[in-house]
Amino acid sequence: MTAFGDFAPLCTNTPSYPWCNLFYRQLQRNASQILTGPSATPASAPVGINPKCGIPRLNHDGSISNVANIAACGVSVLFVVLLIVLCNRRKAAVGRIELRSFLTLYLLTLPLQLLSTGALLAQGSTALVVLTAVHAGMVAALFWTLLANAIVATQVVEDGTLSSLIPFGIFTILFLGVTTYVSLDIGLGVTQLIGGVESPPEALRNIPLFVLTSVWPAAAAFLYLVIMSYIVLRILNERRPMVYYLLAALLFVLSQLAFFLLGRVLCTASNQKVDGSFLATVLETAAVGVLYLAWKSITEESWDDEYYPS
Secondary structure, eight states: OOOTTBOHHHHHHSTTOTTHHHHHHHHHHHOGGGOOGGGSOTTTOOSSSSOSSOOOOTTSTTOOOSHHHHHHHHHHHHHHHHHHHHHHHOTTSTTHHHHHHHHHHHHHHHHHHHHHHSSOSOTTOHHHHHHHHHHHHHHHHHHHHHHHHHHHHTTSSOTTSHHHHHHHHHHHHHHHHHHHHHHHHHHHOSOSSSSSOOSSGGGOBOHHHHIIIIIHHHHHHHHHHHHHHHIIIIISOOSHHHHHHHHHHHHHHHHHHHHHHSHHHHHHHTTSSOOTHHHHHHHHHHHHHHHHHHHHHHSOHHHHHHHSOO
16 A cells, blocks of 8 residues: 555656656665566666666667657757846846746756656666756755745845845755755665665655655645735736746646656557656746746836835
């Protein structure tokens, strides 16, 4: 029976689920007999733990790696760089520095995602574990910066000042550091307190990692939408920007559905050539782009003076 914090269903049924890289190394050290089927050979094993369908590692079984998601990440990098440039040009806009930080963190997650899910590195390798751990840390920090942007938009503290940037930076570093440490502990087995093998080992249970990579992002995204809805509808008394925020939320939800529900379907249909990760990447990047449009729409000069006086 699946319990809270179990990664086994995700690592078996969801192709290219990156955090499974950590548990592969954990099982390799402590319960290697559990690794069977496609996971039995580290040199060719796909991302996952005994996955029902997965893309084999590059140059094994005719694999060209997770090329669709690699391409999606590459295009997304160029798109997000453009968003950062456009953000920098709006020097007087409220929350510019904080939004730029969010976009920069999202930009950094893309090459990490490419490497942790691209079927390029051998399962169980230290390089893959470290890159996956940093990726997990970046994701947790990214969703803090998303929520922080909503908090800054309330003008509880003035954006761009030390009173805003210091807590913004401290919590970003904390989420990054704590999540990366938890992830490294699972993969490398530094301690038994956080990264130790749970019973039964095949459950792949780790509650701290589950909270930081699944519960926290969902909660942060929900709170962001609630706060921004209040600002747009109650403070700004506008409806047009709300369309952008709802569209961004829809795109984000669709990205998760594509990843978790379509991944195995596409993997099977394509004979292990592609999965849902590339669709998820495209939709997530589209959501980020729409968030930029939403921010731009609520920081027009005519609103800045009326609602955010200096």
